[in-house]
Amino acid sequence: MKPAACHPVLADLKAIVGEAHVLTEGDLSAFEVDWRKRFRGTALAVVRPGTTLEVAAVMRACAAHGVALVPQGGNTGLVNGSTPDQSGTQILLNLGRMNRVREIDDANLTMTVEAGCVLQAVQSAAAQNNLLFPLSLGAEGSCTIGGNLATNAGGTQVLRYGNARDLCLGLEVVMASGEIWSGLSGLRKDNTGYDLRDLFIGSEGTLGIITAATLKLYPQPSAVMTAMATCESLERCIKLLQLAQARAGSALTGFEVMNETSLELVRKVFPQLRHPLSPSPWTVLLELSDAENEEHARALFERLLEQALERELVTDAAVAQTLQQSHDMWHLRESITMASADAGASVKHDIALPVSRIPAFCAQTDAAVAQAFPELRLLNFGHLGDGNLHYNLQLNDEVDAADFMRVRESALNDLIYSAVMEHGGSISAEHGVGTQKREQLALRKSPVALKLMQAIKDALDPANLLNPGRVLASRNGMEGH
Ligand code: FAD
Numbered sequence: 001m002k003p004a005a006c007h008p009v010l011a012d013l014k015a016i017v018g019e020a021h022v023l024t025e026g027d028l029s030a031f032e033v034d035w036r037k038r039f040r041g042t043a044l045a046v047v048r049p050g051t052t053l054e055v056a057a058v059m060r061a062c063a064a065h066g067v068a069l070v071p072q073g074g075n076t077g078l079v080n081g082s083t084p085d086q087s088g089t090q091i092l093l094n095l096g097r098m099n100r101v102r103e104i105d106d107a108n109l110t111m112t113v114e115a116g117c118v119l120q121a122v123q124s125a126a127a128q129n130n131l132l133f134p135l136s137l138g139a140e141g142s143c144t145i146g147g148n149l150a151t152n153a154g155g156t157q158v159l160r161y162g163n164a165r166d167l168c169l170g171l172e173v174v175m176a177s178g179e180i181w182s183g184l185s186g187l188r189k190d191n192t193g194y195d196l197r198d199l200f201i202g203s204e205g206t207l208g209i210i211t212a213a214t215l216k217l218y219p220q221p222s223a224v225m226t227a228m229a230t231c232e233s234l235e236r237c238i239k240l241l242q243l244a245q246a247r248a249g250s251a252l253t254g255f256e257v258m259n260e261t262s263l264e265l266v267r268k269v270f271p272q273l274r275h276p277l278s279p280s281p282w283t284v285l286l287e288l289s290d291a292e293n294e295e296h297a298r299a300l301f302e303r304l305l306e307q308a309l310e311r312e313l314v315t316d317a318a319v320a321q322t323l324q325q326s327h328d329m330w331h332l333r334e335s336i337t338m339a340s341a342d343a344g345a346s347v348k349h350d351i352a353l354p355v356s357r358i359p360a361f362c363a364q365t366d367a368a369v370a371q372a373f374p375e376l377r378l379l380n381f382g383h384l385g386d387g388n389l390h391y392n393l394q395l396n397d398e399v400d401a402a403d404f405m406r407v408r409e410s411a412l413n414d415l416i417y418s419a420v421m422e423h424g425g426s427i428s429a430e431h432g433v434g435t436q437k438r439e440q441l442a443l444r445k446s447p448v449a450l451k452l453m454q455a456i457k458d459a460l461d462p463a464n465l466l467n468p469g470r471v472l473a474s475r476n477g478m479e480g481h
Pocket residue numbers: 035070071072073074075076077078080081082095115136137138139142143144145146147148149150151152153154155156204205206208209210211337338430431467470
């Protein structure tokens with residue numbers, strides 16, 4: 001039993017959600033440890049509500065006792081936002097039981113789902129109705145739509161469909177006061193004052209608890225085709241992107257890059273995976289979604305890649321001939337994060353840059369990192385189509401990870417984030433801030449922007465009970481980790 005298991009709030013919480021859904025004993029590591037296993041928290045209890053009314057009652061009970069609360073979906077976040085701190089005083093509110101699809105309106109092209117719906121289940125529910133919910137990311141088998149919206153997740157289809165924010169029309173949110181804001185609108189136009197929905201999207205559980213969302217759906221494309229190509233340089237990858245955009249327009253739905261170190265790691269950790277092309281400094285994964293038919297998409301792809309070969313933008317290319325081959329290509333790309341986690345510790349940088357500045361940023365930063373941190377390997381991969389690189393540095397076996405993180409990590413982050421700012425970029429493209437980038441955010445965001453953010457936090461959560469210490473530092477000593 002946890003030391004604080006007799007805290008008076010627990011009896012209230014048990015009365016609200018039922019004893020079985022207030023967990024205080026046994027192995028709670030699936031909830032208390034983050035996906036990367038960098039942060040181990042201790043919750044006062046893990047609470048698993050089943051309805052929005054229960055969430056509101058839990059919030060009111062916590063507020064009455066002055067107990068802070070950390071909302072959690074699938075716990076796949078990468079910036080330490082979804083696990084409690086080590087104080088043993090925070091309630092971990094896991095939304096996993098709230099996983100109903102409330103409504104699909106195919107004429108309006110919308111669906112309303114509860115926050116705990118796993119992303120893959122949302123995609124499947126849309127597909128069963130011959131419709132598409134395009135948000136797609138490597139963690140889609142475990143992350144939830146509530147977490148996706150709370151982090152404004154990106155993923156591999158942003159180029160065509162935008163990020164989670166662009167795919168959401170309405171929200172239902174439990175406020176820090178315990179009131180419910182019912183904003184589940186399926187409207188594509190609504191200019192009635194401030195946009196409250198956009199305030200909660202990307203707020204990482206610090207402004208309210210998302211309990212349901214109305215999402216945009218699209219017609220299913222008639223054909224989706226995947227190809228891979230190898231390039232000698234990042235400049236050529238970008239020229240290939242420009243050519244693909246010029247030839248395919250909005251049919252280009254994915255454009256991912258992987259440097260050779262990333263794929264080498266995938267080869268090492270997952271030797272069973274098939275690689276259609278030989279190793280090269282850069283490999284690009286392209287996806288086309290076509291409204292006509294498969295022949296049309298294939299012809300478009302083949303013409304595009306022939307031109308790219310003629311112009312020497314690519315050294316080799318392969319178009320998937322079957323659905324299996326297409327899955328295999330995506331599997332390679334999506335295995336990088338797992339391979340990196342399996343191979344040891346890494347320092348992640350989820351950065352956004354104008355696509356045009358990426359070659360200059362990489363030339364400058366690759367050289368500076370190689371000189372100052374010769375012990376690190378650069379895994380540079382990501383969503384090049386929308387200017388989002390995962391500029392990750394892998395520690396090799398000889399480096400003591402704990403030592404590195406304590407002594408050298410912040411100098412590495414400073415070097416990279418200074419270059420990001422110099423090139424007009426952002427220190428978080430899609431993963432969010434959590435506690436991991438909180439100090440860097442305070443340094444890099446304008447004082448006016450920070451002041452406005454703090455004013456919004458103070459207005460919506462005056463007692464600082466919602467995910468304290470995430471995104472912004474706490475003013476009342478609750479620091480996250
Ligand atoms: P959690 O990790 O549980 O929570 C994330 C944050 O949201 C926390 O701050 C939490 O407090 C808050 N939160 C969760 N639910 C709610 C709610 N209902 N109301 C209010 N706040 C809430 N991210 C990308 O953007 N693009 C990618 O391509 C991508 N690929 C990934 C691949 C892998 C293998 C992994 C492990 C992660 C990847 N991620 C990616 C990161 C992660 O999957 C996303 O951030 C995802 O949106 C988190 O969803 P979740 O349900 O797991 O949220």
